[in-house]
Amino acid sequence: MNTSWPSLTEQIFACQACPLARTRTHVVPGEGNLHADLMLIGEGPGEQEDRTGRPFVGPAGQLLDRMLAAIGLTREHVYICNIVKCRPPHNRVPEAEEAAACIGFLRQQTALVQPRIILLLGSTAARTILGEDLRITRDRGVWHLKKGIWVMPTYHPSALLRDETKKRPAWEDFKAVRDKMIKLGIHPGNGEKTEGGLL
Ligand code: URA
Numbered sequence: 001m002n003t004s005w006p007s008l009t010e011q012i013f014a015c016q017a018c019p020l021a022r023t024r025t026h027v028v029p030g031e032g033n034l035h036a037d038l039m040l041i042g043e044g045p046g047e048q049e050d051r052t053g054r055p056f057v058g059p060a061g062q063l064l065d066r067m068l069a070a071i072g073l074t075r076e077h078v079y080i081c082n083i084v085k086c087r088p089p090h091n092r093v094p095e096a097e098e099a100a101a102c103i104g105f106l107r108q109q110t111a112l113v114q115p116r117i118i119l120l121l122g123s124t125a126a127r128t129i130l131g132e133d134l135r136i137t138r139d140r141g142v143w144h145l146k147k148g149i150w151v152m153p154t155y156h157p158s159a160l161l162r163d164e165t166k167k168r169p170a171w172e173d174f175k176a177v178r179d180k181m182i183k184l185g186i187h188p189g190n191g192e193k194t195e196g197g198l199l
Contacts, residue, residue: 003108005034011105012085018101020086020094026053030081030109037186038073038177039115040064041106042082043124043156044094050087055080060157064121067157067170071178072189079113081106083128099128110149116184118149119177122156141173143180150180 012029015021028045031054040056048058056064068074084094084102094102110118120126123136129151130144136153144151154173155166181187 003112005112008105008108008112015085015102015105018084018086018098020084020088020098023089024086025050027085028053028055028082028087029085029105030055030079032075032079033077034079034113036077036079036113037116037181037184038078039110039113039118040078040080040121041118041125041129042080042121044082044084045087046091047087055082056157059161063157063160067174070171071174072187077188079109079115081109083125093124099124103128115149116186117177117180118151119173120151120153122159125156126153140169141176143176150184152177152180 009029013027015027024045026045026049028049042056042060045055046058046060049055049061055061064080065075068078083099083106085105088094088098118129120129123134126136126139127134129146130139130153134153136155140154141152152173155170157170160166160170178187
């Protein structure tokens with residue numbers, strides 16, 4: 001896949017491939033370290049993301065930042081994007097056709113970033129990437145090796161805000177990501193384990 005960031009970004013901003021283009025305020029392509037070892041994929045922009053054009057800046061994003069910090073990472077270490085780049089009205093789950101219309105952008109982003117690890121945040125990201133049979137409660141925390149990339153589904157941070165009992169398993173998943181990074185020799189803390197209080 002021969003693409004470049006400027007050309008991809010231009011395509012994403014100009015996209016009218018699905019009805020979400022008509023109701024968006026801003027497209028939210030994604031952001032972060034363009035050579036990140038860890039890529040995070042969410043569902044789609046919410047209200048604040050639509051207003052600012054930036055991914056995960058609302059309450060779920062603030063929680064995500066705390067979870068990343070607890071495993072020694074900041075936004076500068078990771079690349080964050082979503083399955084769909086435009087906000088679904090009233091934050092509804094994106095339709096399969098909308099995800100399908102947008103998936104080529106995600107493929108190109110992945111090809112450009114070349115992450116070693118992908119963390120799928122929530123059911124929409126997990127099912128889009130790993131298959132519709134996936135059940136996030138049952139299948140979270142399990143590693144999949146896909147085209148040489150370690151992929152793990154976990155709960156979406158919004159789900160943790162709605163249901164406190166999901167925080168502990170999510171923390172286990174984040175620790176597993178940290179351990180995988182250490183094992184692959186890519187944790188910025190040089191292998192030093194940090195035990196976060198978290199959440
Ligand atoms: N939820 C998501 O899935 N993505 C965002 O960017 C914000 C909230």
